[in-house]
Amino acid sequence: MSRIFIENLPKNITENEIVNKFSEKGEITDVKLRKSKRNAFVGFKLPEQAQDACEYFNKTFINSSRISVKIADTVRAYQSNTIQNVKKVKKKFDPFDELKDDPEFQDFLKLQRNTDSSKNQRIWDDDALLGNQVQISKSIDNEEKENKAEEDLDTENKANLRCKKSFEFTVKIQGLPYKIKKSQLKDFLKPIRPLSMRFVPNVKGIAYVSFRNSNDLNAAMIKHRGFLNGHRIEIKRFKDSNKNAGKESISSKCGSSDTKKFESKNGEIPEPIIESGRIYVRNLSYTCTEDDLRVLFEKFGVLTEVHLPIDVNTKKPKGFAFITFMFPEHAVKAYNEIDKTDFQGRLIHLLPAYNKIESKYAANKNSDPNINHSAKSSYKQTKIEENKESDCATRWNTLFVRPNAVADIMAKNLQQNKLDLLTSNDSKTNVAVRMALGETQIVNEIKQFLIDNGVDLHTFERSNSDQSERSKTTILVKNLEAGTEESEIKQLFERFGLVKKVLLPPHGITAIVEMQEPNEAKFAFKKLSYQNFKHHPIYLEWAPQNIFTQETVEDQKSMRQEDFNLEARIDDRCDSNDQEDLDPDATVYVKNLNFETTESDFRKHFEQIGRIYSATIAKKKTSKGILSMGYGFIQFYRRNDAKKSIIELQNSYLDQHKIEIKLSNRSIVENKSVVKKKSFSPQTNLKQTGSKICVKNIPFEATINDITKIFNVYGKIKSVRIPRKLSGSSKFRGFGFVDFVTKEDAKRAFDSLSSSTHLYGRPLVLEWARDDSLDDGSEAL
Incomplete structure (x- = not known):
């Protein structure tokens, strides 16, 4: 409190x-x-x-x-x-309660009543009659009031009953097309007339449809596994887990008295919270932030949006906010528990919010399906609007550089015409190699500039490896024209609010913009995304959280060499320990794990056998977070312990699941969760194992000579091998191995080329190769 x-x-x-x-x-x-x-x-x-x-x-x-x-x-x-x-x-106090059971007192009351009734009976006849008429009229009035109150109560109960029954017969429809409209879904359910239809915000392919009675619901269930626009539709009966929590809120929102309170001037009435999932919160503190509201409401469910309007002049919140939940049931639960409670010293009040104002594209998208939208805008404009409407945080790699900008910068640095640079018939290097080396040099200059200006580049690596938290005020601006100035970027973003910092690396092809207020940054991101700037669309991306370091540039320069030497000593020590202590083939594969099993429980189950180097459960990313895949790996220090675990723990129970164990050919060297990745990670294996580098995602048009010329810049190469396909054709398999003479040259090439180097339009992915990498079927230089 x-x-x-x-x-x-x-x-x-x-x-x-x-x-x-x-x-x-x-x-x-x-x-x-x-x-x-x-x-x-x-x-x-x-x-x-x-x-x-x-x-x-x-x-x-x-x-x-x-x-x-x-x-x-x-x-x-x-x-x-x-x-x-x-x-x-x-409960009024009656002084005669104690005398009610006294017989003498009862006799006294009887005598007193008789004397009162017999005294002056004729004199008061008219008054008695008049009093009876008055009592009769009062009783009639009371009866009329009671009947009217009963009628009002009946109508109110009927209205509440209708509201409660409105969502009792509900089905969940899955497998819908992403761009389906309500009119198309109504045609699919004909001749059944649904009572309401609801699409979950930011979740495609799912809808909730309610019916008036069970007969309509059963008729809709017949259409289960039917087809709509080539999609197989699945219909299931929806049972609300928060039914008890939602009844009170639904009945309160369906009453006519409440809706009149929130009716706007144009006659628009907010939808019930159970349908929209959007809540209007008022009487907030003027020091409240979006993070405070997220902490308050996220315990009830996943939030899709938190909008806290701020005053343009004072840059302080206006005292109200809009909260949107992914699932409306969670919004109902939050309404019932948070309404009229104190938050940051104020009694906050929750109300159903009006529908969010849609953009022109979204309004056209949800309009009549018979209208031809292609006549309104071109395909290009439609794709741009779709990209603006999407909430994807990452669209390009962090250090993206447009090839045309690379050519412009190289021509300027070499004092050469751009046409001569691209059409040169130099036998030593072709155009693709020159562009790749030029891009690498530009990216390295950008990285060094960011480091000198207090930017932590490790946050970019973490943002590529997992769903790290993104900043709400810092934006990465990419695909700029070469030679863009800092004043131009600042002027571009100052239209939407106060700009705190603008970092523009050399050549002006990418920038980092930090704004003061999250709402202004969000508005600028929405308006400027894919907008043309100097005849090119600019790509915006939310920067990782805590992108700016606290140390000064001088401190970083003084500590950089010492940190590098310390890391090198630690890596060498770890390499020697790993080679001395770990036995080969000491890893076991364990399947049929419980999805709730943690890595600590998984490790504890096998510690009775022997010393364990790592215990890893394979996981995958979903919309609900990182989930277990039901299998894992245990790496022992000794191979005998691995065989012993298969004998003793085979078919044993772990969290009520019978596990199966067998030897694995996989070598696990890192004690961390394995995350299934859909795209290439530029630095998958950061630990140097030798002087050999594995190069992936090599274009099929590339030759060994191209790979050699790219890596030959950083040191003397011992060999270059690119495996061919096993069918005997002359096509390469898309990966290769580059072996340097010294580890220092390999380290320098790896650091320079692993950030963002493209060859024939494809990014090269570098990893440290194992010494036992097989080179069968490969071509060597």
Whole structure:
């Protein structure tokens, strides 16, 4: 709880005095002073600050008044206590309750009633009659009010019942085309008329359809495994796991009284949260950030968007936000648990949000399917709009350089005409090799410039290897025209907000832009993505988190050589230890693992056999995160331990799964999870094993002479081998081996060419080769 309640304040105290007094214990976000009752509510940003203030200021004095400070109750707790107090008040105190069982008191009441009825009976006849008429009229009025209240209650119950039953008969449809429209889905379900149709935001191929009764639902289930536009459709009955949590919210959103509150001037009414999954949050603190809201709402489900509007002049939040969940059921649960609770010292209020304003492309996409959209825009414009609408964070490699820009820079540096550079008939090097070497030189200059200006290049490597966290204010700008100046980039982004930093490496073909506010950076990213700049579209990518290092350039230069020597000594020591201690063929393959099994449990299960060098569970990336693939590898120090584990632990149980073990030909040298990758990683094996480099993704048009001329720049080469296909044809297999005379030359070539070197349009992928790499069927130079 981040709010405190203060009692017995002085009569003449002001809000400023309260702020000055209690700000000693933390940042104050809200003050509510009630002078007539001499109490106040004070909100702190953190619950710990409120607790400290409560302990510190309780039973202290302000002027001559001794105040009482305690943690404020929540609104829900206060409402429940109020209801209980009202029930107690309704029970009126009757002073004759103790005399009801007394027989003498009952006789006294009978005698008293008889005397009252017999006294002056004729005199009061008319009044008695009039009193009876008044009582009759009052009873009639009461009956009419009761009947009217019952009718209103019945209509309200019927409305709530309709709202609750609206989503009772729901099916989940999978396998839909990505660009399907609601009208096409309605035609597929004819003659059944669905009650509602909902597409999950940012999730393609899935829809939820609700029906009025079970008969329509059963009729829709008949269309299971039918075909729609060439796609096989699967229909399943949807059972809401959060049904109890959603009923209360659904009924509240379906009532006519609530919808009138949120009806806009143009008559638009927000959709229920169960359909849109979008929540409007108000009364937020002006120091609140998007990260704070993510932490608050992510515990209920996956978020697709957090929008916190800021004031253009003050650069501070406006006090409200929009939260969009991937699944509307999670939004309902968040609404029920967070509404009217305190957050950062303020009581936040949650409401159903209006639909997000769609772009022209999205509006045309969801419009009438009979309209020919191709007549409105060309295919090129449609693809650009699709790319802008997509939320993909990474579209190109980090150090992407356009080949045309490489040619321009090389011609300028060599003081040669660009046409002569590309059409030269020099027998020593062809155009592809010259372009590859020129690109490598330019990329290395960019890397050195970024390092000197405090950019951590390791964050780029981590961002390529896994789904690392991306920055919300720093943008990578690529595909710029050669010779672009820093002022031009700054002027381009300053239209959308304040620019803190612009880093433009030599030759001006790529840049890093850091903006002050996340909302302004998001707006600039959306507007400038794929926009033409100097006759070329610019490619934008969110930079990795913590891209800027804290050390200065001088500190980096002084420590660079020492760090390099230390890493070299550690690598040599690790290499010698690995060669001395590890036995070959000491790895076992374990399958049928439980998907919930962790690597620590996996390792513990085999530690009883012998010393383990590494325990690895194979994993893959999905939309839900990194999941286990059900198998793994155990590498022992000794081969005998590997054979012993097969004998003793075969068909043993691990997390209620019977595992199967056999010897593996695979050699695992790193104690980390294996992630299945769909694309090439430029530096898959960073640990140098010798002087031989394995080169992958070699174009089939390339020759051994081309590979030799690219690598010959960095040192003396012992041999170059490129395997051919086994069918006996003259075509290469797309990979090869380059062996240098010394390790230092191999290291220099690997560092220079592994970042972004393209040969005939294909990026070369470099790895350190094993000494026992097979070269059968290869051609050597």
